[in-house]
Amino acid sequence: MSERSLSSAWLSSWASLVSGVLDEMTEEFERKHGFPPGANQVRLADHEDQEAAHALGRDAPAAVDLVTFYSRIGEVVWADVGNGYFIHPARDVLGQHAEYGPVRVAARQEPGGLVIGSDGGGRSYVVGPDGAVHRTRTASLDEPELDTVADDLRQFLELLERSLARFIATGEPGYL
Structure with a gap:
């Protein structure tokens, strides 16, 4: 393991x-934004x-780190961070693949x-066979145009963490 x-x-x-950090953000959310989180x-x-x-790991071309992730984390739902960030449950990833x-x-x-996920703006996050994470440029998955956002799932999670910190500090989550 690297x-x-x-x-x-x-x-x-x-x-x-x-x-x-999410708990702290949620406690202050309504006061700061004027509506409940x-x-x-x-x-x-x-x-x-x-x-x-x-x-x-058995039925789809999943990168090893993706299987490790889903063995520990069921789902990520950040509805109020920017437009939102969502890492879908493994069963939804399997359903999409099927x-x-x-x-x-x-x-x-x-x-x-x-x-594996999406943002609240309709773009999807895709993990390639090599483990790199890509984001669609549009909401369409028919012949999607993709940008690489992270070299691996760990870097993607670190970028999400930074987006959360930036959102709390500035109200803007950044480019992710």
Whole structure:
């Protein structure tokens, strides 16, 4: 395992850190924004999530870190951070893959990307077979145009964490 690979310990630390920040943000949200907060949480994986994570590794072209992630984290819902950030549950990733197939990440590559999440603006996040995370430029997944936003899932989670911190400090989440 490389030092950039995800581990259960790193994921636990990340989830604990951002959950604490989300709790603080939520406590102040209505006073600051004038309306009640929506759902803002990192939900830890339950038994069903863990089974879906293993199925993802078995039935779809999932990068190893993605299986590790879903074995520990069930879902990320940050409805009030910018337009919102969402990492969908593994069972939704499997459903998307079963219904629509994998996403072509690069023109010369065989399709192999998995849609793992979205933002509140309709763009999707796709993990390629190499583990890199890409974002669609538009809401369409039919022949999507993708930009690479992170070299791996760990970097993507670190960028999400920075977006959360920036949002709390400035009201703007940044480019992610």
